[in-house]
Every structure is written in C-alpha cells, then in structure tokens.
Amino acid sequence: MWLVVASVPLLPAIIMASARHRVKVASLCRRALAWTLRLLRGRVCVRSTHAFVFSGCTHGKADSVLETFDLYADTHPSLCISPQTGEALDEAVRRLRPSRVLELGMHCGYSSVRMLRLLPSAGRLVTVELDPLTAELGEEIILVAGFKHSQFQVLTSSSAEAIPSLHSFLQLNQGTSEGLNLVLMDHDPEQYLPDLLALEKERLLCPSGCAVLLIYRNQRDGDRREVLGHIGARPDRYSVKSELQCLTEIFYQRKSTS
Template sequence: MWLVVACVPLLPAVFMVSARCRVKVASLCHGALAWALRLLRGRACAKSTHAFVFSQCTHGQADSVLQTFELYADTHPSPCIGPLTGEALDEAVRRLGPSRVLELGMHCGYTSVRVLRLLRPAGRLIAVELDPLAAELGEEVILVAGFKHSQFQVLTSSSAEAIPTLRSFLEINQRVSDGLDLVLMDHDPAQYLPDLLALEREELLCPSGCSVLLIYGNRRARNRGDVLDWIRARPDRYSVKSELQFMTEIFYQNKSTRVDE
C-alpha cells in the first residue's frame, strides 16, 4: 500500500512522458507512412510512364522516345524534366561537348536519352539511380531509344555510395584533361552540396573545367541558396554560369593543376 501512495506524486510526470512518447511515435509513424506513399506513387508513376513510352514510341528513335514522354506528361504526373528544362539542358550539352557525363537521379530515363543523343561518338554517360525499379525501367528506355551499353552505364545505388566507386568506371588518370566534363544533379536537392563536395574530394571533376547542372524541376528548391552561397564563397574554383527557374549551371575549374610531364 505504501508503494502505491509513494507513486502517486509521480503520476503527472509519467503521464507527461507517456504523452510525449505518443506524440513522437505518432510523428515517426506519420513520416514513415508518408515516405511509403511517396515511394509507392513514384513506383506506380515509373511503371505507367514506362509502359506508355514503351508501347507508343518508335523504337530506335531517341526523339520519338522523348516526344512520347512529353505526351504522357501532358496528362499524367511524371518525373521527367519536360521540354522547357530539356531545351536548356540541350543547349548546355551542345555548348560543352562533354565526353564524360554523370547523371545523379535518372528516374525513368528521359534526361538520359536527351543527353545521350547529343554526346560525341566516344562520349559516355554514367547514370546513378537509388530506386532499383526506376533504374531497371530507365535502362530499358535508354535501350529502346537505340543506345548501346557501350555508351552508358546504370548504377543502382545512392549518390553517396556511388561517387567513391566512379573512378574505376571513368578510367581517370589524374591528368588535367581527365575527369567528368558534365554532372547533372536531379535527385534529392538536399544532397546537391554534399555530393558536389564528394566529387571534388574524390578528384572526379575535370580540373580544366566541369559544368554542374543543378536541376530542380517543379520541386521547391529550399537548398538552392545554400549551394550557391557556398559556390560564391569559393571564387578560386567555382562560378555561377546561369540561373534559370528550374536549373542552375555552375562551373568548376582547378587552375592550380598542371599537366604531368
């Protein structure tokens, strides 16, 4: 009996802790449910987009694949960047003439096809996609567009896991002309700055010049300011080339690098 009496003063604290735990647990459950719904919607979107493109496009013709993507996006939710951002991307690829391109976040393959059709004959694209289903469907779309495995490679991985492994795929030899010429970031905007830091740390960016396109699409670019503030604080290596509504181009150059004798 004395134990019950002694515990009575502690009851308010117990109830308070219990209530806080319930709120925290409910918040965690809500977050997990929202993540699961986004994943399911994303997978359903990837499947339906792929099915439409695969059945309606002219196989072997990259432009037909892109037009079919855009036709689908006119009436359905779609992860593709669309023709407006796509045209800005085309202009950048034509201007830069890259040989080695890294795409972080390939989704259903729309952007991959846009880039591949403009690469020089010896050009190569490495596409990184976290979702195994999207990676599989995106790779099939690239093949349907008429490209061969010798022209591209799809890595199913997070960007953080993929970046340290890229040297073996790119055959970089530390010369001033070696490294990535173009990087497309179209995955999680919160990862843009960490991934840029990782690419520089791993010495994967071409020292003589590499353009990085930060693609935001219709997403709220809450992290855009953080990236640009960091870029502008390092004028010795980075500069902002252009800022469009849905895409920002930054340029990296390591002027201290010298060609090995």
C-alpha cells in the same frame, strides 16, 4: 503499402537516433513518411510512363522516345523534366560537348536519352538511380532509344555510394587532367551539396572545367541557397553561369597553382 508497413520496425531506431542527436522525433517521422510516399508515387509513375513510352514510340529512334515522353506528360503526372527544361539541357550539352557525363537521378530515362543523343561518338554516360525498379525500367528505355551498353552505365545505388566508385567506371586515374565534363543532379536536393563536395574530394570534376546542372522541382529555396552559398564562398573554383526557374548551371574550374 508494403513499404509503409516495412518502415514501422524502423521507428525505434529513429527514436533512439533522435534522442542521441537531439532531433525532434516528429520531424524525423514526417521525413520518413514523406520519403516512403514519394517512392510509392514514383514507382507508380515510372511503371505507367515506361508502359506508355515503350508501346507508343518508334524503337531505335531517340527523338521518337522523347516525343512520346512529352506526349505522356501532357495528360499525366510525370517525373520527367519539362520540354522547356529539356531544351535548356540540350543547349548546355551542345555547348559543352562533354565526353564524360554523370547523371544523379535517372527517373524514367528521359534526361539520359536527351543527353546521350547529343554526346560525341566517344562520349560516355554514367547514370545513378537508387530504386532498382526505376533503374531497370529506365535502362530498358535507353536501350529502346537505340543506345548500347558501351555508351552508358546504370548504377543502382545511392549517390553517396556511387561517387567513390566512379573512377573505375569512367576509367579515370586520380591526378590526371581528366574527369567529368558535365554532372546533372536530379535526385534529392538535400544531397546536392554533399555530393558536390564528394565529387570534388574524389577529384572527379575535370580541373580544366566541369558544368554542374542542378534540377529543382518545386523544392524549398533553402536547398538552392545552401548550394549557392557554397559557390559564392569559393569564387576561385566555382561560378554561376545561369539560373532558370527549374535549372541552375554552375561551373567548376581548378586553376593551376604553379
């Protein structure tokens, strides 16, 4: 409730911004309220999921953590991806064998654990989560699953803030042939295209090939069409590998111009 109260002082700024940019005030207010309600529900879900998994799993066993997640989702609302989507994610990780992975949208740590257990010994995951509480509880679940901080890094920030800082966290040098081999987007679908463009601008996608997995959770088709429209307009760099109900896999490759 405090988040709703805290959002009230922002209304004058919303009204001024809407007048300047000719955006309907009602639309902005609805989006602000929807964001607040999603955050409130998300925090409740994360607390409940964390407590269930932490107390019910075998500590140090990643598969036990995932099984407990799935058991919770059988009887409770959950922000975790479904087991079917998880299996598709597993298949992609096994096929790609990525060494550098970026996850945008950590949630409860479910997808983080799924990917970490399949990465090679030298593999590294950077996961980005906007909400501090979610990031803290998700990080604890990753540690409970048996992984060490040398294998992953949690960044508590927006994706827009995190992306420019990834070179240092991933120990990448601009202009080299290195980069991210796999990107999982499971945050705000409206940010998928801006973040994809930012990753390309920062030269964070491995030029020899990077898979980008997009999770869609009953979102409007417009978000998906926007991304696919950009992909279709760039056949020299992007292609769609697969489209499932909740998971779309695209592939980025920058061909040599020599």
